[in-house]
Amino acid sequence: MQFDTASYLRKATSRAKSDVANKLISMLLHEISRRVVDVVGMGVTDAAYAREVVATFGDRCGYCQRVLETGHTSVEHMEGMNRFRIGLHVPGNVIVACKHCNGSKRRDDQLPTLILAESGWESFLSHNGTRCSPGCKTCAYWQAVWPDIEQRTDVLRTAVQRIKTFRESYKSSNEWSIRIRASIKTKADLLYRECQKSAQQQIQVMAAELFQELN
Numbered sequence: 001m002q003f004d005t006a007s008y009l010r011k012a013t014s015r016a017k018s019d020v021a022n023k024l025i026s027m028l029l030h031e032i033s034r035r036v037v038d039v040v041g042m043g044v045t046d047a048a049y050a051r052e053v054v055a056t057f058g059d060r061c062g063y064c065q066r067v068l069e070t071g072h073t074s075v076e077h078m079e080g081m082n083r084f085r086i087g088l089h090v091p092g093n094v095i096v097a098c099k100h101c102n103g104s105k106r107r108d109d110q111l112p113t114l115i116l117a118e119s120g121w122e123s124f125l126s127h128n129g130t131r132c133s134p135g136c137k138t139c140a141y142w143q144a145v146w147p148d149i150e151q152r153t154d155v156l157r158t159a160v161q162r163i164k165t166f167r168e169s170y171k172s173s174n175e176w177s178i179r180i181r182a183s184i185k186t187k188a189d190l191l192y193r194e195c196q197k198s199a200q201q202q203i204q205v206m207a208a209e210l211f212q213e214l215n
C-alpha cells in the first residue's frame, strides 16, 4: 500500500494541538501515583518490584510474549495514563512491553468507551480476529504477529491470565486505583478542556500580537 502522506500530515497537526492537555493529565496522574506509592510503600522503581516483574514475565513482552530487545522496548502502563483509562504509575500497573504492542495498544487506550473488555490492556488482548469488524487494525496486528488462529487465541488468553494474576498480587495499589478512577474522571475531563481552552486562547493572543508588531 502506498504511504498516505496527506493523512499523516493531518494527524500530525491534530496531535500537536492536543498534546499539551494530554501532558497535563499525565502530570496529574503521576502526582497522584507518587501519593499512592507513599501510602502503599512500594514504587515501580524499587528493586523488589523489578524482580517480581521479571519473575512473572521473564525477558518477554507482557502482551505478545516475544523476547524483548534493547531499543525496541517500552515501559508499559496496562491502564493507560490518559483521561479515558486513568492508569497510574504504581506497582501492578507497570510492566515492560515491546514497542509494537505499546504502539498498537494505543488505539484501545484512546477510546472513550471500551467494547471488548473493561480495561485497556484486556481490550487490547481481546482482538483475536473474531469479535471486531473486518477492518479492525488491532485484530490485523495480532493476526500478523500470530497468524495461526489457535496459537493466537492461546497466546492472548495466556497473556490475559498472567496479567490478571500479576495485578491481583498488588491488592492495595489496585484498590487505590479503582477508587481514584471513580472519583477523578470528571475532574480530569474538566482539566483537559480548561487546559486546551486556555492554551488556545493565549496562543491566539500571542500570535495576533506578533503579527501586529510585524505588520
Ligand SMILES: [Zn+2]
Residues within 6 Å of the ligand: 061, 062, 063, 064, 065, 066, 097, 098, 099, 100, 101, 102
Ligand atoms: Zn509485544
Ligand SMILES: [Zn+2]
Residues within 6 Å of the ligand: 126, 127, 128, 129, 131, 132, 133, 136, 137, 138, 139, 140
Ligand atoms: Zn479488533
